[in-house]
Amino acid sequence: MEDLTDEFKYMATSLFIAFKALLMNETPVACILVNKSTGKIISIGYNYTNASLNGTKHAEFIAVKRLMENDHQINFQDIIMYVTVEPCIMCASFLRQLGINQVIYGCSNDRFGGNGTVLSIHNDKKLIGNTYKSIGGIMRTEAIQLLRNFYIQENESAPVPKVKKNKDIENKLYPPNIFNVNELEFTDYYGLIRKEEIYNQSDKEITPIIGHGYKVSNLVNLQYLKDIPYLEQDMGVVDDEQVNEFFDLFYDIDDNGQVQFSSKIRTYNSKKRHLNDDE
Numbered sequence: 001m002e003d004l005t006d007e008f009k010y011m012a013t014s015l016f017i018a019f020k021a022l023l024m025n026e027t028p029v030a031c032i033l034v035n036k037s038t039g040k041i042i043s044i045g046y047n048y049t050n051a052s053l054n055g056t057k058h059a060e061f062i063a064v065k066r067l068m069e070n071d072h073q074i075n076f077q078d079i080i081m082y083v084t085v086e087p088c089i090m091c092a093s094f095l096r097q098l099g100i101n102q103v104i105y106g107c108s109n110d111r112f113g114g115n116g117t118v119l120s121i122h123n124d125k126k127l128i129g130n131t132y133k134s135i136g137g138i139m140r141t142e143a144i145q146l147l148r149n150f151y152i153q154e155n156e157s158a159p160v161p162k163v164k165k166n167k168d169i170e171n172k173l174y175p176p177n178i179f180n181v182n183e184l185e186f187t188d189y190y191g192l193i194r195k196e197e198i199y200n201q202s203d204k205e206i207t208p209i210i211g212h213g214y215k216v217s218n219l220v221n222l223q224y225l226k227d228i229p230y231l232e233q234d235m236g237v238v239d240d241e242q243v244n245e246f247f248d249l250f251y252d253i254d255d256n257g258q259v260q261f262s263s264k265i266r267t268y269n270s271k272k273r274h275l276n277d278d279e
C-alpha cells in the first residue's frame with residue numbers, strides 16, 4: 001500500500017484508547033477490531049489488568065470477548081486487529097486459534113512478543129491451525145511514548161523519586177525499528193518504495209504518505225474519537241481538552257521519517273493528574 005492514511009487512523013484510534021487506559025492507571029496498550037470488507041470498527045479493547053487484578057485481561061482478549069458477546073456468528077477471517085504493542089505469546093496463540101485474518105501492531109514487545117520478536121506463534125508451521133499475517137511499525141514511536149509515560153508514573157510512585165531518570169526516559173532515543181517480516185511480506189504491505197527506503201534503514205519511521213511527515217493531530221479529531229463504538233460508555237466522556245492532551249504527548253515526524261525530538265511535547269503525571277510541560 002502506498003497511502004497508509006487509513007491504517008494510521010486506525011492505529012491512532014487504538015493509541016487514543018490506550019491513552020484513556022493510561023488515565024485509568026492501566027498500562028497504555030489497546031486495540032481495535034476492524035471488519036475487513038466494511039472498514040468499520042466493530043470492537044475495542046484495552047489493558048485491564050490493574051483494576052481487575054487479573055493478569056490475563058489483555059486488550060486483545062477484551063476486544064474479542066466483547067465481539068463474541070455481541071455476535072455469535074463471527075468469521076475471524078474478515079477481521080483485522082490494530083494493536084499498539086505486538087501481542088504477547090498468550091494473545092498471539094489465542095488470535096491464531098480464532099483464525100484472525102491479520103494483526104497490525106505499533107511497537108514490538110521485547111520481552112513477551114508472540115508475533116516474531118520472542119516467538120513467531122502467528123506463522124509457526126509446526127503449530128496446528130491457520131497461520132495469520134502480522135506486521136509492525138505503524139506509529140511505533142507513539143506507542144513507545146505512551147508506555148514511557150506510564151513508566152514515568154511508576155517512578156513517581158516509588159519511595160525515592162528518580163526525577164533525573166525521568167528526564168532520561170523522555171529524551172531517550174527510540175530502539176531500532178523491527179518489522180518482524182521478510183522482504184516480501186514487507187513489500188506486500190508497505191510497498192516497494194518503502195522497502196527500498198526503510199526496510200534496511202532502521203532509524204527511519206513509516207509515514208502515512210511517502211516523503212511526507214505527520215503529527216497525530218492530522219489523523220483523528222474530537223468527533224471521530226467520540227464516535228468510536230463502546231469508548232465513551234466504557235471509559236468516560238471524550239472532550240476537547242483530553243484530545244488535545246493526547247496530541248501533546250507525541251513528537252512530530254518529519255518528511256524524512258525522522259522523529260523531531262526538538263518539537264515540544266508534554267508528559268502525563270498520574271499523581272497530579274495533569275500534563276507537565278517538557279523542560
Ligand SMILES: [Zn+2]
Pocket residue numbers: 058059060087088089090091092
Ligand atoms: Zn497479551
